[in-house]
Structures are given as C-alpha cells and as structure tokens.
Amino acid sequence: MSTDFHNRSFSLLSEQLVSKGMDVESLISKIAKFQIAVPSWALGAGGTRFGRFSIGGEPRNLEEKLEDIGLLAKITKRTDAVSLHIPWDIPQDAEAVKQKASSLGIGFDAMNSNTFQDYGQTLSYKMGSLSNADSLVRAQAVEHNLQVIEIGKSLGSKGLTVWLADGSNFPGQANFRNSLQWTTDSLKEIYAGLPSDWKLLLEYKPYEPNFYHTVIPDWGTSALICHQLGDQAKVLVDLGHHLPNTNIEQIVATLMHLDLLAGFHFNDSKYGDDDLSTGSIKPYQLFLIFCELIGGSSDGAQAWDSISWMIDASHNVKDPIEDLIQALEAISQAYAKALLVDRKKLSQCQIEGDVVGAQEVLQEAFLTDVRALVREARIQSGGEADPLAFYRREKIREKLIAKRGKNAQASGL
Amino acid sequence: MSTDFHNRSFSLLSEQLVSKGMDVESLISKIAKFQIAVPSWALGAGGTRFGRFSIGGEPRNLEEKLEDIGLLAKITKRTDAVSLHIPWDIPQDAEAVKQKASSLGIGFDAMNSNTFQDYGQTLSYKMGSLSNADSLVRAQAVEHNLQVIEIGKSLGSKGLTVWLADGSNFPGQANFRNSLQWTTDSLKEIYAGLPSDWKLLLEYKPYEPNFYHTVIPDWGTSALICHQLGDQAKVLVDLGHHLPNTNIEQIVATLMHLDLLAGFHFNDSKYGDDDLSTGSIKPYQLFLIFCELIGGSSDGAQAWDSISWMIDASHNVKDPIEDLIQALEAISQAYAKALLVDRKKLSQCQIEGDVVGAQEVLQEAFLTDVRALVREARIQSGGEADPLAFYRREKIREKLIAKRGKNAQASGL
C-alpha cells in the first residue's frame, strides 16, 4: 500500500462521496471518534471443550493485558478501553492499574462478573447462580456482583455486564417461572447497588453452556427484566447469541425503539456462539446492523453515545492481536459503509414501496470500497496506515514470546 | 378394541394411578371438559405454493363447515367451537348460522381477520396492512378488523385473533421501527373497538410469507405490543411459528408468568410453519408444553380458563376430518399425561438439584399409556370409543363426496 495509492484512492472516493452531497470531513470525524472496547480475556488463545492450542507470548497478568490493548490502541486508534472480568482480573493495586492504563490511553469499560464457574467460592454454581433454588447461592452471586461494582468504581468503570449462564440441561431440571422470578429478584438487589451514573448491561443467550433452557434466552426476556429494574438497565446484544436465522438487525432496531439497547459484543458466527472474528462470516449482516444503529440514533430513537461497543471473540486459531486488528477494521468498515447510506432516498423508496430501489440504496453503500476512508481516519488520528502489516513487520508476537515465554497462558476461558 | 379390553386396561391404569394418590374421577372430568376449537379453514385440503391436491367432499359453504365440525364434536367430544375467518366465512344470515351451529353443539371461538391477501378490497396489502407506510391502507385494515368484530358480535364470539403477515422480503424494504410503531398504533385503534368482554389474541411468526423480516416476529414483540394495548390483549402461540430449536415450553411459561398467554394454535412441525398434525412429529414437546400449562395454572400464574385452544394445521395429504381426529386425540393425551405428573415430587427434585429424579418424574407420566383414560373420558361424555374407526366404518368421506361432489373446494388457503 503506497502512500501515493492511498492518496489517489481516497481522493477518488472523496470526489464520489462529495458528488453525492456527503461531507467527507464529517465522515472521517465520526469514524475517528468511534471506539470499541476490548475484553481482558481476548488477549490469549481461546478454545473449545475439546481443547485449546497455545499461541505463545500471552499476557500473564492484567498489566500485560493492558499493554497488548495499548498496542492495539496505538496502531489502530479504534479502541480506548478494556472490559475486565472478575475474578480473572482482580487488580491488586487499583490506582497503579489505573495509571498504567491511563499512560497507555486505555480506560475501563463495563465490568464483567462471573457466576458460571466454580473458582473457589463457598457455594457451587453448578445448579445456577442468580436463579438458583437455594437462596444462599443467590445471595452469594448477588454479593459477587456487588463486589465487581466496587472494583469497577475503583477503576473508573461505568457499567456492569451480566451474562448469566443459568439454565438447565434437561426438561424438569428447573422451574422456568421460579428461575425467572429469582433471577429478576437477584438482579433487583444488584441494581440497587448500582451507582447512579452506571449502566447495567443485561445479556441474553439461547443456549450453551446449558442445552435445554437458559433463564434469559432472548431479547424479550432481557427487556422484560430491564423494564422491572429501571432506566439504567439495558439489553446487551452479543451477535452470536441467537437461534439460527434470527434477524438481529431487527432486534437492534426494536431495542432502540424502546430506548433499551445497552450495546454490543461483536463477533461472528455460522452455527452458534462460534465467537469468530467480527465480519469474517456475515459482513452484510454487520453492515445492516450499523444501518439500524445510524437510523435509530439519527431519528432520535436512542442516542448514539448511549451505546457501548465491545469485541467478544474467541481466538482459537489466530494470533489474538491480529484477530482484534481484523475485527476492529471490519467494524469500522461496516460503520463507514452504513454512514454512506442515502437515508433520505431510502426513506422515499420505503414510502413508495420501491423495494428494488431500497435495495439499490443499501447496496450502493455496501459495495463502496471504504478502506481508503477508514485508513484516512486512522492516519489522521495518528495510527498506522496498515496496522496488521505493522504488527507483522515489527515482529511483535515474536517479541512477546521472547519476553513472556512460549507457554504463557492468559487467564480466561 | 373390544369393550372388555378397554375396561381391563382402564381398570389397571386406574389402579396404578390410585396407588400414586391420584383421583381418577377428577382426571376424567378434567379431560372431558377440555375443548379445542376448530378453524373453519381446516375442513378442506391445504396446499403449498407448489400446488394443492383435492380430497373430495369438502364443505362448500359455512353451513357445511359447521356440519363437519358438528360431526367431530359428536364423535370425539373434544371440540365445541368453530373459529371463523373473514372474508372466507362471512355469514349471510348470522342468526340462522348461530342456530345451525347451536343445533350441532357448536359455539363461536375467536374470529380471524385477513389483511394478508387481496380479495377485492380497495387498497392492496402487497406492502403491508396495519404496518403499511400509507395511512389509508392502515385505516382500511383497521376498519376490516372492526368489521370482523361486528360479525363476531352477531355470532356470539368473544375474541379477535390478529395474525399479521406484514413484513418485508429484502433489507431496506421496510423501516423496522416505523413498521412496528404503525402496527402498534393500528392495533390501538382496533383495541378501542373491542367489546369489554372480548380478548384480542395477537399472534407472532418469524417468517413466511415475508422472508426477511416480519413486524411481529417473536413473543417478545407481541408481548410488548399487548402491554401497550391493555389487559384484554394477549399473546397467541402457534406451535409452528418459531425459529429452529426454540424452547416453546419456556415461552409458554414466561407468558403465563406475565399473565399474557392468550392461547394456542396447535400443530406440529419439523422445519418451519409446516402445519402438520399436532403430535405427529414432537409429542414430547407437546407434553412439556402441557406440563407448563398445568404448572402455571395450578401455581396461580394464569387461570386455565383464560386460555384459548385451537387447532391450526394444513391437511395436504390427509382427509382433514381424520387429521383433526388424530390431532384432538394427541392433544388430549398430552394433557392427560401432563395431569399425571407428580408436581410435588418434581418440585422437590428441583429444589434438591436432583436432575435425574426430575427427569424420572416427567418420564413416569409421559411413558404411561393414557389412551384408556382418554377413551374413558370420551365414552362417559357420549362420544365414540374409537372416533377414527367410526369415521371409516361409517364411510363418512364417501358420503360427503356423494353429497358435495368430488371437486368441492372449501374456501381458505
């Protein structure tokens, strides 16, 4: 990618956009401002129940995780926050961690609690946590979430993400209604401990790790609970948490219509919660989701700034940092393309029942090669023109292995 | 099936049930009281977009439809109402129709409106009805529903079922949020015309006849709208209207938890909205749904009598009357088996985390052969011991063909 070629590509694209009445400076500004958080568990190799293959040089502690994200921030200019997981990332010295992060340009996105595993706590979560039939287990799980809030407060986080694995594997195992009620009641206790400037992001997922029923299986259940909690509770959409063929972009639109969209866990999937790199399987779906986001915010349904953005993928066969670079680029492109949609013309087609025309409007934006635009925004922000090439050229993984060792393993799944 | 064998089977089953502390008389009474409506469009052959194969002797008008349902009522004692579809079943003389129905022991279940086809109305529903971008089309569709209510009032119906095909086939065709808002607004106008002792049953369906998005795709959207309409609006569950692998019994439980379950359209499916005979593909799922229904009502979540029951299948390769006999039997068996569940023991297993025990409790009920119990209930009610054998022995289809002709075709899909 020569500078000259970038310049000419960007120039032609600019001309094309300007001829359609678009403000290229404004586009660049929007793209440049768009920042996506990275979870602390995304820096190591992921795996499946069948095993895990090491990549080498994985961060051995929270500081090293921050360093990896700092690198991502520096070269991509597309991320400026980490999302921590407790107990995997309990900071020993919150102030020091904050300073370290700050020096790397990293803030603290939503905190993640964990009540789906046994990691030494008193009572087991085998039969559920916030939905457990045993009130003592529920109390323990509530208390854990309150502690996570405390940790988050010490770091400057403003959100608590609750992903609940609770559910059952067999008909009869759980009482659906009791589980739902207990979960709601437990969440009310957690919500009561939420600072007034925090958000509670409530995730849904149809299955896995439970394979018959999950207490919060769909957006409807999550929205229902949020309604009972209060305005600070909203629904988190993880792109992989849907049954086959679900129209996710419609769910996004509906949640915005209700002012109930908390934000996203970005990834991609072909079969289930595959946690593949965002944009690697269904890029058009990702674009359509961003079309709804832009539409919903520009129409005033829900403010753009009220939405949280995070990547949540599992890096089973890729270098996690490279994977994240690809994901950040794919998300940026989807956003940039969605910004190009001629919404006035689209609206006109919808009113006139011009289905063919409406498709043309969307395709016009999607087919446009926006890489020069995204690159220009990155360059103007001080990032690398080609972050992936930079990462490889600088042999960063090799350096990380040299420093951290071949067998370093990051905490996480 | 000899009477002697029935008696001995029933006797052994009774003994077995009594030994478990059950009240057989009460079981029989519950089964006998359970009545499932039949839609007027179910008496003719169904088809697909690829064609339709006649069966002969189909009812040529509303009176003949009533006669077919009257026969079903007489021999099965499991149905006592018809659900009409407008404009397919507009009665010329409501009083006469009511008397005819009454003489056959048939009442009028929920009315069904139709805004998914063009049948001569002024404006086309091609681009939607209650969600149409054109307010005139919306007004027309609202007016049609209000007329259906009027017709229903003249017949003694107490419900309006709204199944909305509205949606889109391609990204961009519709504005998700506008469609949802217009639909909600239109439904509010319809709801305003609903008599105070009526129920509005709001159906959901993920796809077909629209294949990209449907305005009311899932229970969550339907529940959301019902909340905005008022207490008389509730969510109708059609068993075939779900994405692959959906846990339908959980949805039923959730809706009862919210006192939002309107009732059912019974059928079965393997791939989509296949409209196969209830119980022919997934009988265990049907049983689990009835377990939730009994659990939800006995726990006081929602009253049993507040729920509507209807069959909605497409009879593509079976004689519709025979198909309905099979469906009524399958539903009765699922209900009877669910009644046998030892709910106290189940609850105990759930509290103790005894997953194996909970499964045993459900299987104990499901594996029990309840045919003698269902048969006994039918016999005591004055029905036929074996309705299907009766129907064939009496050569009823042959008689219908002789009377109505080989090529008579019922109105409907």
Add this chain to the structure above:
Amino acid sequence: MSTDFHNRSFSLLSEQLVSKGMDVESLISKIAKFQIAVPSWALGAGGTRFGRFSIGGEPRNLEEKLEDIGLLAKITKRTDAVSLHIPWDIPQDAEAVKQKASSLGIGFDAMNSNTFQDYGQTLSYKMGSLSNADSLVRAQAVEHNLQVIEIGKSLGSKGLTVWLADGSNFPGQANFRNSLQWTTDSLKEIYAGLPSDWKLLLEYKPYEPNFYHTVIPDWGTSALICHQLGDQAKVLVDLGHHLPNTNIEQIVATLMHLDLLAGFHFNDSKYGDDDLSTGSIKPYQLFLIFCELIGGSSDGAQAWDSISWMIDASHNVKDPIEDLIQALEAISQAYAKALLVDRKKLSQCQIEGDVVGAQEVLQEAFLTDVRALVREARIQSGGEADPLAFYRREKIREKLIAKRGKNAQASGL
C-alpha cells in the same frame, strides 16, 4: 453515473489490478462471456401459499416470456438462454419458437419437468411421482420426463433438470428405502432416454412441499443416484435448498472434486427456500461459492464450461425484470470479485497455517468495488451502462402493462 466518472473509476481500478499483476483484459473477457439462464417462470409475480400480488404486464405466453428475456439479454448482456418448464411452456410450433428466440439472441437451456402438481394428467402425483408406490404412477412420471426431453430436442436444449418434490409429510407415510430405490429405478429409465450430448441435472432439497422427508434431501443422495445413472448425470445446487447453517461453498467444492457439479439455481435466502434475489441477503457466501468455482476449475477438478448457470427466484414484491437485473448484477460482481483473489498467496497462507493472512486475501478481493469492471464488460459487450436505470427511464413496465394488460398472469407458481 456519468461516463466520465465511470472511466475514471475503471481507470483507477485497472491500475490497482494491474499493480497486483492482473490482466484486466482477460478479466473483462471472462466476465463478458459469463452467461446465466433465466427460467420461463421467472417473468411473472411469484407468491406463497398465502397469496400472490399481481404486478401487471406479465407475459401471457411463451413468446412474450422470450421477449422479456430478450430485453434482459440486450441490456445486461449477461443472459442468453431460457429454461423452459413443461407443461407450463409447451411450444405449439417449436420451429417458430426457436426462430423467435434466436432473433432475440436467446437459446434453450435445460428443460424442466413437472411431476409435483396435478394438471390434468391421468394419475395423481399426490403421493409422489418417480417414487410412488404405484408402478403406474412411476411409469407416467417417467414418460412425462421422456416427453420433456423430446420437446427439448426440438428446441435445441441440451439438458433435463429434475426437481423432485417427492417425499412425505408424516412418519410412516413413506418407506424411505423403497422410495429411494423406486426413484433411482425411475431415473434410470429417464436416463436411458437421454441423448448422448445431454446432461441430467438432479436437484436436491431438504423440505417443502413435503415437510417430513424428501426423497432426495441432500447432495449426498443426489450424488449417490448420479453415480448409479452415469457420467451425464450431475448434481444441481439450488442455493435455497439447504438446512440452516449449511456450508454451501464446501458442497460446491466437494461436488467439483467428484466432477459431479451440474450447475446452479441462483437465489438467496434467510430462512428456507425463500427464493429471494441472489445476493440480497448473503453476498459474502455467494462470493465464497464463486471462489470455489474458480478454484475448482483452475485446479482441474471440473471444467468451468461443464457447469450450468440459472437464476431461480420468486418475485413476490419486485418487478420480475428489475429483480433479474439485480440478480444478474450480483452474480457478476461475485464472479468478478472471486476472479480477483490472489490464489497463489491464498494457497501459501493455507500451507503456512496463516489463517489471518488467508482471510486478508479473500477480503482484499471481496472489499474491492468491482462495479466499474462489471460495467465496463457490459459496455464493451454492447449492453447498457446501467440496465436498471435504462429500464426505468424507458418506462418498460408501463409499456408492458399497456400492451399486455394489468391482469395478465404468467404461467408458473
């Protein structure tokens, strides 16, 4: 789209491609040569079992269908053949039809038989055709296919496409093994009547119009039967005929590996056999399929020219001609993008286990805006720069309605 802008876009794209070592002339030549057949049933409005909405001006006979395709050929330069359906398109005067077609630049692609409907033939196909338990029905269905071959011979067709709806709606209805054997035996009789320069294209489909089992549900069954028939029998892939989440591009690769790929029925889908416009839902999947086609042919697995290409969609809410223009463009783009894949680099990444690099290679091609390339190929061939704009500008639908009438209905589904 100004000529100047096209020229500069094409010029920059050319420069970009040349800098990567590509031969732009060769690319244009390949794209220009690529021709996709249109089925005769695609010129009218499609529908679902719930109804059909007319579009007006539909072709009233075979001649008018040819005229519509002739128009498509003229403006898009991407189609040069029609695929006829018998009995919907029985030509009264084959020679006249041939001449008419020839004058429009249209040839005759594979013939389609119909044994899934009753249209006046002696025995009903309700319980199946080539798989029917009744040998007389099987013989009738075989005979129909042989007649279709005869008609095709008179027109210059070189292929017979067999899509078999045969199957069952309920467990027990059919004997799987007998159905399969009878189907195979029937196909052997048809194959025996196939001219030596013809191809038999055997389609598979998992469900619809049968909803429990289909005799040829997947590529494996189709391939198995083809093996038993002989070298002229190959497997036809309709993109909508797969279970949820199927990796279709892998099936294409496998069939090419076996030299068993007959060709395609192009369309797109979100839920089932939705028959939406190709490329409207999953454009990346379409691209990946073309990557396999180019890979398989360039590696010598199966010759490119041995593959048949056809669109098979249902135009429920779009003007069919506009829909076909969009589909032809989407297919052309997918092909053009796949041609840009750096296969040598891709292969190197695969050998080195460079998963990130392999994804980059594919994305590099997919993200390129190839519209100028496809347009240039069309212009060079004498087509319209923007066929859709031309169609609208010339008010062709209005003219067709004026000529053929508002309520003209094309034969077909």
Add this chain to the structure above:
Amino acid sequence: MSTDFHNRSFSLLSEQLVSKGMDVESLISKIAKFQIAVPSWALGAGGTRFGRFSIGGEPRNLEEKLEDIGLLAKITKRTDAVSLHIPWDIPQDAEAVKQKASSLGIGFDAMNSNTFQDYGQTLSYKMGSLSNADSLVRAQAVEHNLQVIEIGKSLGSKGLTVWLADGSNFPGQANFRNSLQWTTDSLKEIYAGLPSDWKLLLEYKPYEPNFYHTVIPDWGTSALICHQLGDQAKVLVDLGHHLPNTNIEQIVATLMHLDLLAGFHFNDSKYGDDDLSTGSIKPYQLFLIFCELIGGSSDGAQAWDSISWMIDASHNVKDPIEDLIQALEAISQAYAKALLVDRKKLSQCQIEGDVVGAQEVLQEAFLTDVRALVREARIQSGGEADPLAFYRREKIREKLIAKRGKNAQASGL
C-alpha cells in the same frame, strides 16, 4: 414398584401383544440380547468451554472405569463392552486389563483415536491432523491411528472409530478439496493397517470444534470416503452431529440401503452436539430411528448384527452412572416399541397411500407402555428390576466418593 404390580402390568401387556399376534418370548429375547457399549470417557463429569463441575468419586484409572461399567452391566444387563480412547486409556498391562474386564463381563468395543488435541505428541494438530497441509503431521496422525489399532488388537477389540475434528474456522483457512483428498489418502493408509476382521467406523459432524467447515461434515462425505476405503469402512451416526431439523432416521435408512451403517453414538440434543442423555429431548425421533433399524434389517438391507451401538453423552449435571442407566433404559424402550410396530400393516398403508393409517400404526407402538416388557427382559437376564432405585438405595456414589475421593477426576473432556 411392587413385584405384584410388575407381574400384572406385564401380564396385561403380554395379553395385548399376543392378541395382536406377537411372540412375547421372542420380544424379550431380542431385548435381552441387545447390548450397548459405554465409552471410557463417560464415567466422569463432562463440561463445556465455560467450565466443569466435579461430581466426586470419578474413576481415577482404566480399572476403575471398568468397574463402573461392570456395575452398569450387572444391574442393567444392557451393556457388555467398553469403548476405549487413546491416549486417555492406554493400558499398561493389556492382559491384566483384559482379565479384569472379563471378570466383570465386559468386552472391548471399538477403539477411539484422538488427533484433535495436543497431548505431548511431536507435531501440533492445531491446523488439522489427517487433513493437515503438512505431510509430516498427516503421517504422525496416521501412525497414531495404527498404534490405536495395535492396542485394540491386544485387548480383543474389533473396530476403530475415527472422529476427525479437522476443519477450519474461517473462509480461506483451508482448501476444501485438498483437505478432503488428504483425509481420504490418510484414511487409506490407516485402512491398510486394519485387520481383516475389524471395522473402521467413520464419524461425521457439521461443526465444533471448528466453526466454519469440517472436513467430514455429513453422511454423504463419510459414505463417499468409505466407498473409497473398502467394505470394512462404514459410516458412524452420532445423533448430535447434524444441522438443525435434519431427518436422521432417513439417513439411517439410506445408510442401511447402501449397507454402509457402522453404528451409533447415542445421545440427545436440542441445539447442537449437546450430548444430553439419550431419549431426554426427542424420544419419538429415537423410536423412529429404531423403526428404520428394524425395517432395514428385517428387509435384508443390512444385518442387525453388523451394527455397533454405543452411548456418547456428556454428563455435566448428572451423576454419570445414573445418566447411563437412564440412557440404557431409553434406548431399550425405543427398541422395544419399534419391535411392536405392525410392519405388515404399515407397509399396506404405505402402498394404499393411507397416511392417517400409517401414523396410527406407528403411534400404536409408540404409545404402548413397554416398561414392563423391558423390565421383564432385564429381570430374566438377572438384572435389577429398577436399576436406578438400586443404585440410589445402595448409595453407590457415596461409596465411590469414599473410596476414590471427592476430587477424583476421570480422564476425558
């Protein structure tokens, strides 16, 4: 369950069966003879990528695994073999293991190789094993399989099960055709080392642990490879290894039609490869599969004795031994019910197109409560009347925990 009640239940059931012309002694004999292998990895708690919850008292070595299966054999009389996994179960002293197994009435079913994990072997399987682009990795994986055969020979096994996780997570990662060819070639080398009285059981699976493509995704690919290997290679069906809505019973019928069915891995699932207890989710599907098995063998398509039977489930929330007891009972019941199908009447209905009648025939068998029959077979074989009650009454888990410890963990996933 009193002996008296069992006797009377069995007596009434016998009378019922005899009245239909069935030979009860023969039924009991068939049920009694039916034996299902248990895999060595099924005796410990299973888990997901999100974690694993211990059950306590898990077998610490191969000998203890054999003891658990020996107990199952003794009380259920429905299992008489173990299926070992290498490297998890490498016997130190094959002769001693054989004697131990023999003393418990346990033989050695098919051996399982493992090329989906890294467990200290020289080259990593991260990028595949038998399909790896690197010939050295392929050679290593072939060699491993040959070693597994050697171990199996020393124990008296007669089969090698190959489950291949090979595939890719992202488009571009693998070359589909090369992967398939390399896999086939590798399997040919393994097949060459297969003793002449052994069977090679080749499994298929659509996804997991790879989430874009799997080299052997479906029965068609497996069958294709088996055809190339030779008569000793056949297709293994794991009930959880299918895309949503797959008609598995049809696949079973097709494989028998081809004399290509190796056998089964029994489990149940709602969403994917959930590995739930067999019969806990879709008992009717299990029954329909057994109907095909009985039909296919009685019609001479493939001999009953040529089929291998094994349970393969993951015991995440149940005591594994209790889970296996439930699974063995569910399989026995499905088999017993399928034996009751009046195949002559079914065949007659199929010939006459009596769809309703065919369904009645299957339901007549399925609805019959066969527990007394299965129990009688078990009692006559010397097993426990109620194995689960026995297991709990005898406090066997408590004893195992006392002996093996609370935190003993079996090798496996």
